[in-house]
Every structure is written in structure tokens, then in C-alpha cells.
Amino acid sequence: MDSRQLRYFLAVVEHGSVTRAAEILFVAQPALSQSLRALENELGVELFRRVPRGMELTVAGEALVGPARQVMESSRSADEAVRRIAGLAGGRLDLATPPDLAVDPIVALVARFRARHPRVWVNLIDPGSHSNVADLLRAARCEVGVDYLPVGGSRVVAHTLGRRRLLLGLPPGSPHTPARSLPLERLAEIPLVIGPRGTAVRDEVERTCAGLGFSPRVVVEVEHEHHVFLLVAAGAGAAFLTDREAEQAARRGVAVVRTDPELGRDFGVVCRSDELSPAARAFVEEATVGVADDAITPR
Helix, strand or coil: CCHHHHHHHHHHHHHCCHHHHHHHHCCCHHHHHHHHHHHHHHHCCCCEEEECCEEEECHHHHHHHHHHHHHHHHHHHHHHHHHHHHCCCCCEEEEECCHHHCCCCHHHHHHHHHHHCCCCEEEEECCCCCCCHHHHHHCCCCCEEEEECCCCCCCEEEEEEEEEEEEEEECCCCCCCCCCCEEHHHHHHCEEEECCCCCHHHHHHHHHHHHHCCCCEEEEECCCHHHHHHHHHCCCCEEEECHHHHHHHHCCCCEEECEECCEEEEEEEEEECCCCCHHHHHHHHHHCCCCCHHHEEEC
16 A cells, blocks of 8 residues: 555545545545545555444554554655755644634634744644643644643653633622632632533633532533633523633623632643654743743643
């Protein structure tokens, strides 16, 4: 098998059909289908089941996905190593981050990186609610990401960039609005709008409440937290907000207060501990300019 066959195979996996994969790859559909059949003949197994709505992986196909991504990543690293001398005159950066970090700090970091390396193509990846950046790093879906710290597991290096504090947004006219800051013990009586378990804010709030001897009173659970302030403004409940979300919420009449003690989590750049491609290495260096070297911690 060759890298072209594996690239075609992964495109069909990611897009669910030969037609869509052919469009994305800018190749003729018959040529892509022929390449897949040749790969299946070479391996002696069927990789896909042809179904009315597209393609489904067989057990053999599922087994090939991981190794195929590893091969493509190795091929990309070799290609980009050749470009290193030319000062990143091309290449690709796969960058993973959860949605609540995708605006701040990702927007500024990507803009700074693109200004320095305008010919590098950047692909932003959302890990989804059932995964995290470290999992994508170990599966070779990406080489670098920005995530909340600490990250668990092996073969991952983290470099702290800053701290994301959380403020409590209360609906307009809420009887729980304090004169100054709100003691965290009072969370037991406040209905909350929050993301599902496994998200950074939910985990932080539940861990804090457990330490105080109670469970948070969750009344609305939302898959995507970046518009949660709209539910607060409408009176559905209170919610923990980032500084940027708190500014938007305050303009809609939400009472934004500090808690005592204040909640928050560190965030930073995470990357694989093995050799990085030139693009990934350049992004890590650009993102961590001015940050102390001892912030890099193997996990």
C-alpha cells in the first residue's frame, strides 16, 4: 500500500462517503473508488460496507484507521523536515482545542503564528465532549493543542500559558445576588446552567462542591457552553462564565459576581513528547514566548 491509498481511505472515513471524499480531495470519484478496491485487494479484506447512505467501516477497516493515521503523520513529518531549511515555506498544523478556549487564547495565538508563517495551513480540531486534546495527541490526530491543565497520561508535554478565572453570572433580579462576593457554600441553593460532565467548568464546579460537602444544583445542562450566558440572561439559572462571556452577559443585565474563593483553571500548550514537525515546533515556540522554561512538565 502507498500513502495515497491511505490518504484516500482516511478521507472516506472522515467524510462518510466516496463522493464527499472525492470532492474534498479534488479527485475523480472513479479514481478514488478504484484506489480503495486496490487497497482492499492488497490486504485481502473488505474495509468498508457499502450502505445506502454512504460507507461504514468493517472490523478490519476500524483496525486500519490508527496505523493509517500514524503512517500519514510520519509522512507529513518527513515532508516538513525537508521544508525546515526553507523556513516553513509550507506545511500543515493540526491544532486541537476545546470550544471554550477556541476564541481566547486560540484566536490570538493562531493569528500570531500565521503572521510569522503565512504559508502554513492551520486545521483547528474540536476534541468533542467524549475526548480530550491529550487523547488526540496520542492517537496522532494532531501534534499540538491548547487545553486545560493538568493533562493526564503518558507521552504528552504541557506548557502553562495562563489561568482562566470563572465568575458567577446570576439572572437579572436574582435573590442570590450578593453585595460583594458570593461564598461558595451558597452554591448549594443556587440553580445552575452548566455543561455536561467531563467538561472543564463542570468538573471544576463539582470538585469544589464535593469538597464543601454538597452537589451542585444543576437545572439545565448544555452541550456547548459558549452561549450559556444567554440562558442566564433569560432567567434559566446561574452559570460560571469566563471574563469574555461575563462582559457579554453584563450587557444583557446579568449580575456578574466573584466567588470566595475564586474558581479557575490553568491552561496551556500541550504537545507530544517525541519529535515534532517544524510547524508544530514553531507554534509551541511562538505560543510560549516569554513563558518560563520550567513551565514545561512531562505528564
